[in-house]
Amino acid sequence: MKCAFINLFIAFLSVGINAQSVQFVPSFGEQELKLDTTYLLHSGIEVKIETLRFYISNLEIYKNGAVVWKEKDSHHLLDAATPESLKFPVPIDKGDKLVFLLGTDSVTNVSGAMGGALDPSNGMYWAWNSGYINFKLEGTSSVCVTRNNGFEFHLGGYTREHATVQQIELLITGNEILVDLKAFLSQVSLAEQNKIMSPGTEAVLLSQKAASIFRFKNEK
């Protein structure tokens, strides 16, 4: 009896947690992404993703156009290689729209040393041109005429001219959000553009493209 009660309690707890969290799912099209695995981007172009890390911040939930929930100290560093970094509590049932930033806002970028997800030891901070790398994607492709066919996109920059942070608004239709790298790479000509390592116009344009690849899984 006692045992059954505990089981029920655990079941209740886990259902509760599932409903109250958001899971980001790095994907290649509809397929869940596997790192270091070859995918066909389009005819004849193969790609392999080795690293995907990005910041999600300032999460908010809206209901009928009004904010009903706002996360405090909202900064998450998501890493495709670390499954537990991709899921965190968000009371998704509370509203109809999820709003967040891809990246870190300009205030965060000029506020000095911070801990946790924002600790510069996480490898997402530029030492020689202050600021966070908001979105980091590294891999290889047969079309890249580079060392080991590598491509590297380190997208960051917070000044007005070179702001890379992007606001994303998604109508809530579940709790799994796809981060579709096929959609990103399809918008990039990898043969010509395969190395962005500093703030500038190119980083801004690519960040806008990166913002377009987030969608709820069952969204049409």
Place this chain on the structure above:
Amino acid sequence: MRSKFIVVGLIWVGLVAATLPTLIKVTLFYPSSWPKPVYDFEKSALSKEGISLGRKLFYDPLLSADSTISCSHCHLSYTAFTHVDHDLSHGIRDSIGTRNSPALMNLAWNDKFMWDGAVNHLDMQALAPITHPAEMGENLNNVIAKLQRTSSYPKLFQAAFGDSIVTGKHILKALSQFQLTLVSANSKYDKMKRGEYDFTEQEQRGYQLFKANCNSCHQEPLFTNGAFENTGLPVDTTLNDYGRMLITKIASDSLRFKVPTLRNIEYSYPYMHDGRFKTIRQVLNHYGDGIFDSETLANELKGGIPLTSNEKVDLTAFLLTLTDKEFLFNPEFAFPRN
């Protein structure tokens, strides 16, 4: 169930309270006539423990890849925290950098760091030399691991930040705390301002020349306006350094470098971003008739600053009143012997 959560919560709060250290608060002293510091002390207060940890880190070669170079290697306390007599910075394995290591003082009033303003906050400045291959050539995670392994540092981090686990944030905050204490405000010039010293006639003449010719960029009382200017130095073709433009990617920033403070200039030679001038006289001669004209040249320097030989001597006499021996030889800033 609810009470269970409350109990757990209380235990947690209790643990945190037990680990929070009692800090000896430190207030930064500076002349009341100075502007308000840029550094936000409300968010990051100074403590004796934090400063002392920062000082130990500043002098510790463990921060470099092969444990040979500390911050103080290029920033010596007795020479206004610069690498005196070296035009370009030195690093591990006899690497030579591309710029003159800047003097460190009054950093709480700086909003941009490095000659090109690449760093936007004092906390983040140390990351640049620590990770640069021609300087300390290390990465922050190795530094964290090395410090964690020592017998002394975890205790010092515990004392300063209430956590014996070393983090990037706490390393950087501690280094900031020590560097923030490097206030130079006790030169003859400062004493003159406070009515404790009378300038000689020559120093006074030099001060007038300074106010007429230099003060727009080297603004009192910090002797810098924190801006970036092209001072008419022809490009050194062995370095091809275009300064601020490399960071902003804006053409009008070409050849602009940060206006350095003139405080303690007597001790901080050589001068300019690439250390090309060894003496104050050479700098004044450059401003006299050595200006290389280009599109981004500072307006104030168009046509140069022609001074007679006597005027240069007078101006130099004034510049020497910016030497602050109490700052230079303050035992609190030197290598920690205990």
